[in-house]
Each structure stands twice: as structure tokens, then as C-alpha cells.
Amino acid sequence: MVVKARLFVAKVSSKVATQLSKIGPGAGKNIPGYVFSKVGGKQSVSDIAKDLKLGSVLITGTNGKTTTTTLLIKLMSKDLQIRKSFENNTVHSIITAILNQKGDLGIFEYGIRNLEYGIPDTVQKLIDPIGVVYTTISEEHTVVNGVKNPFLSYYRAKILLSKEMTDGVIVTNCDDPRTAFIGISKNDIPINYYGIECDDVVDLLGSTVKCPNCGELLEYSKHTLNHRGVYSCKCGFKRPEPDVKLADIEFNEDNWKLHIVGDLFNYFASKNVQFDVNVVVPPFGFHNIYNILASVTAYVTFTPKLDNIEKNIMDVFNNIDMSFVPPGRFEVIKYNGKNIGMGQGDNGDAVSINVNLMNQYIDGDLEFIYTTPDAEEDDIFNSHYEVIKKINPKHVIVIPGRKSVEKAEEYCNIIKKDFDSVDFYPISYENLDERISKVAELAKNSSYDNVILTGCGEEFAFWESVKRNFD
Structure with missing residues (x-):
């Protein structure tokens, strides 16, 4: 009875906060969720997360979070009404979206800078996502609130977002050794990998990173973008095979033609599904190829409707323009x-x-x-x-x-x-x-x-x- 009363008070408080937040900056993205969690406590957050009948998907990484989330929202909205949050990627913005929106599935961007401010393991327990999507992980955010944040601590925080998942699917980039290692290390739930599997995407400036398994420098036979590519290590760690892959690409001055194929596990059907699509997109850089692959993989993994997968993918990407790229991007x-x-x-x-x-x-x-x-x-x-x-x-x-x-x-x-x-x-x-x-x-x-x-x-x-x- 006390728990229900506290949940009721928390919801009322968040509604008041929503109205007040519209007066100033933020437009309700963060404050209502903050008020709700403070008044209702952790149990109330877990209770309202269950309002999502199909569950939620969290998107994280160093780069590409906002673009991948935006694209995934476009794709998933073809099939059902969703609750969403992006750009303001904190747990409080996720809670606000759950409280103030309607829909059976949540698609939420979630940035993590370190363990203290990101609380990834706590967020995983409270939100209980059916999926975590990893874009790429590189060295960033070395200082948080004036405190030096070692990269290994930052990387560990990313890992913790999915480490304790016992149900669901992880979607991760097999071309990035760091995100691939997260998948390889998590063997108790399905992993869907995406990557580039054609010879036309080559980064001549590519960088080499240390093996996340043993710490020795990786050997690369090909770089696709920075530290992403085809790699292996003497310890046995190597790039996994992609379940969704860019099979071919044609570069033109005004557009790029992408051939994407997949054979991957769908969470709701509990079986593998296949697709094969050709799409035409603006020439907006190799990094957005990865964002497309991430969003397509997540969409096919978590859509509850399998009949129009190929049609929906082609509808979204054949009609996309540069307006989807977040402000300030290159x-x-x-x-x-x-x-x-x-x-x-x-x-x-x-x-x-x-x-x-x-x-x-x-x-x-x-x-x-x-x-x-x-x-x-x-x-x-x-x-x-x-x-x-x-x-x-x-x-x-x-x-x-x-x-x-x-x-x-x-x-x-x-x-x-x-x-x-x-x-x-x-x-x-x-x-x-x-x-x-x-x-x-x-x-x-x-x-x-x-x-x-x-x-x-x-x-x-x-x-x-x-x-x-x-x-």
C-alpha cells in the first residue's frame, strides 16, 4: 500500500514538474524524470518501466548514438507507437519519456561518461531493457566534472549497461574490437553483430588499438574507419562474423547505393529472420554507414512485426536527407x-x-x-x-x-x-x-x-x- 501511494505521489509530482519545466529551458526532457525518481525512489522507476508492454531498447556508444537512435525511431515508428528519448541522454530523460508519452516500446539514447554519473548497472536493473545497442567506443570524456576519467573506467561503464542482462539481445558493432568484445564476453543471451563486408570502404588513416582481451596491439588486415576494421590477435581474439552486413556500395557524387543483407535473431519471434535490401542515401560519410547498419540491425532485432521489414527499411532510407544529422555535426x-x-x-x-x-x-x-x-x-x-x-x-x-x-x-x-x-x-x-x-x-x-x-x-x-x- 505504501509503495502504491509513493508511486502515485511521484506521478503527480512529475506532472507538476512537466508543466513547470515548459516555462524554462529543457521543455520537460529531464526535470519530470528527476522529480519522479527523487519522490518515488528506485522501486517506482522499476514500476513505471513496466508500463512499456514490449520493453525498451537503450542505445549507447561514444559516437553515433543520436543519429542511430533517430534512425531507429524512424524505422520502428513504421510498425508501432513508441516512447522515445534522444540527445538529452540521461536516465531522467528516459523516465520523463516513459511518463509523458504513449507506446508499448521504448527507444532511448543513453550516454555514459563514467560509473558515478552514468550509473549503467543501476539503469540496467531499473529499466530492465530487452536490448542494448552499441555503436562504437573510442577515447573520449577523459575529464568529467573536473575529475580525470581513465578510458578503462569509461569502457567498463559501457560494458556494465548490458553485463547483467538475462533476457533480451545485444546489438553491437563487430568491426570495433571494443564493442565486439562486449558481445563475445556475453554468451548467455543472443548477440547480433553488424559490420562492413565489402572492399570499397577503406580508411587509409586507420588507427590500431590494443586487444580488449589481452592488451597487446591488434593486427589489422583492413581498416574501415579509425580503429574499426578486420582485426585479430595472437591470443585468439578476432573480429566476429557480422549478422547484418554492408555487402556492396556504389559511390556517386550525389548519392551512395548500399546493399545490406542480414540473417539475425528477432527477439519477439525467437527465431532468425532474413532480409536483403538496396537503398540510396546521401553521401554523408562512412560513419553514417555504421549508423545505418546499427539502426537496421536493431530494427530487425526488436520489431514485433516481420511482414514489412524490407519495405520499411527501403521506405525510410530511400527518402532520407541530411536533415536527420544532429546540429553541429560535420x-x-x-x-x-x-x-x-x-x-x-x-x-x-x-x-x-x-x-x-x-x-x-x-x-x-x-x-x-x-x-x-x-x-x-x-x-x-x-x-x-x-x-x-x-x-x-x-x-x-x-x-x-x-x-x-x-x-x-x-x-x-x-x-x-x-x-x-x-x-x-x-x-x-x-x-x-x-x-x-x-x-x-x-x-x-x-x-x-x-x-x-x-x-x-x-x-x-x-x-x-x-x-x-x-x-
Whole structure:
């Protein structure tokens, strides 16, 4: 009786919070869930999670979470009404979506920076998902709330989101050794792997990482994107075979034609289903190929309706445009005869993705306008710098991307040791409008036909503002 009363009070409190939150920023994405969990406690969160008759699917990773979630929502909405949450990816936004929306299945983006703030094992127990989808895991978020966050701790937090699942399916990227290892280590529930299985997607800038099983450097026979590819280790760990794969791709100037095939386990049918589709999408970079594969694999895994799988996949992707890409993300525009690539790249994986997309347009010398990480973010700079050295720009411009101008200058001095032509613009964070204007001006007035502008900086406050200078 006490539990039911507490649940009732928590629901009433969250409704009040929903109305109040609409007055200010956030529009109810986070506050109602926070109020509900504080008033109702953990048991109440578990109780309202059961309102989802079919359960919920959580999407996590370092990059690609928002795009994969957005695409999965488009696909799953073809079959049934869903409750959803993306971009504001906390447990409180998940609770808010469950409380304020209707639908039998939940599709929720869930970001995890560390164990303390991400509480992945707690979230898994409270939400009890039928699925966890992993995009890719790379080194990012080395500092959380001013505290150094070792990468292994970050990786362990990702693992814990699915470690204690006893029912459901894990969907994971077999081309990424770190996410593949999560699947290989979890042998008590079905695992559906996705990956690239054609020779046309090759990353010449690809990086090598340590084996998640034994710690030795992996051997790669092919890189598809950064540390993703075909790999193996002397300890026996190797890339699993994909259940959903990109079998072929045709690159055209205006579109890409993808051939995707699958033979994978469907949770609700408790059996394998097969599909074979050809879709035409915008030429938006190799990373979005992975996001498509992740969303398609998750859709076929968790849809309760099997009759129109191929039709729904083709309907969604044959009609998609660049508007689905989240604000601030990297894109290449034409400006006065120049190819200018610009957008967020808060970690080495993201910058490498951006460079690979830019590489498709480069014909001649390149200028790199680099916005730096902050103090205590040397790991991010080091991964950025490895990519910068591989692309070997003719000219480098360094601008602070975060608060510390002093640290940005320190990073610039490191770059000057390897490059002859480097300029530094020490514009403070307090003068953000000046920083935005200067970055746009430098790109517009560049003497180079190819300019890439990427690194650290807030998605909305910085990158979208820079892009508006080119409208």
C-alpha cells in the first residue's frame, strides 16, 4: 500500500514538474524524470518501466548514438507507437519519456561518461531493457566534472549497461574490437553483430588499438574507419562474423547505393529472420554507414512485426536527407569555389571521421583550422594530433576550442614542432562571438581551395553559429 501511494505521489509530482519545466529551458526532457525518481525512489522507476508492454531498447556508444537512435525511431515508428528519448541522454530523460508519452516500446539514447554519473548497472536493473545497442567506443570524456576519467573506467561503464542482462539481445558493432568484445564476453543471451563486408570502404588513416582481451596491439588486415576494421590477435581474439552486413556500395557524387543483407535473431519471434535490401542515401560519410547498419540491425532485432521489414527499411532510407544529422555535426559545403568542411570533433575518432569525409572532396593543398581541447584533455589532443599529422595539411591555424587559451597555445607549440606554417589566434572563451566570427572569416578568406574546420566546441553555441555565417 505504501509503495502504491509513493508511486502515485511521484506521478503527480512529475506532472507538476512537466508543466513547470515548459516555462524554462529543457521543455520537460529531464526535470519530470528527476522529480519522479527523487519522490518515488528506485522501486517506482522499476514500476513505471513496466508500463512499456514490449520493453525498451537503450542505445549507447561514444559516437553515433543520436543519429542511430533517430534512425531507429524512424524505422520502428513504421510498425508501432513508441516512447522515445534522444540527445538529452540521461536516465531522467528516459523516465520523463516513459511518463509523458504513449507506446508499448521504448527507444532511448543513453550516454555514459563514467560509473558515478552514468550509473549503467543501476539503469540496467531499473529499466530492465530487452536490448542494448552499441555503436562504437573510442577515447573520449577523459575529464568529467573536473575529475580525470581513465578510458578503462569509461569502457567498463559501457560494458556494465548490458553485463547483467538475462533476457533480451545485444546489438553491437563487430568491426570495433571494443564493442565486439562486449558481445563475445556475453554468451548467455543472443548477440547480433553488424559490420562492413565489402572492399570499397577503406580508411587509409586507420588507427590500431590494443586487444580488449589481452592488451597487446591488434593486427589489422583492413581498416574501415579509425580503429574499426578486420582485426585479430595472437591470443585468439578476432573480429566476429557480422549478422547484418554492408555487402556492396556504389559511390556517386550525389548519392551512395548500399546493399545490406542480414540473417539475425528477432527477439519477439525467437527465431532468425532474413532480409536483403538496396537503398540510396546521401553521401554523408562512412560513419553514417555504421549508423545505418546499427539502426537496421536493431530494427530487425526488436520489431514485433516481420511482414514489412524490407519495405520499411527501403521506405525510410530511400527518402532520407541530411536533415536527420544532429546540429553541429560535420558537413562539407561549397563556398566561392572552396570546399569547406566544418563541424564538431570532440575526440580523435570524430576528427578522423570528419577528415575521411573531407578527403572525398580534397583536390590540392589543405588548410586545417583546429579548435583545441582544454586543460586536462591531453589525451584528446594526442588523438586529434595523430589525425592531423596523417592528413598533413599545408597550413594549420590553431584557435582555442574550450576555455583555456594558455593550454591552446601549448598545443599550438607542439604542432609547430612538426609543421612549418602554423598560426595561433588567442581568442578567449568570454569573447565567443568574436571567436565564431574569426573562425568563419578565416575559412572564407583562406587562400586554399580546401579548408577543414574541426575540433572542440559546443554543438549549438559554436558550430551551428559558425555554419550560419555561410548561409
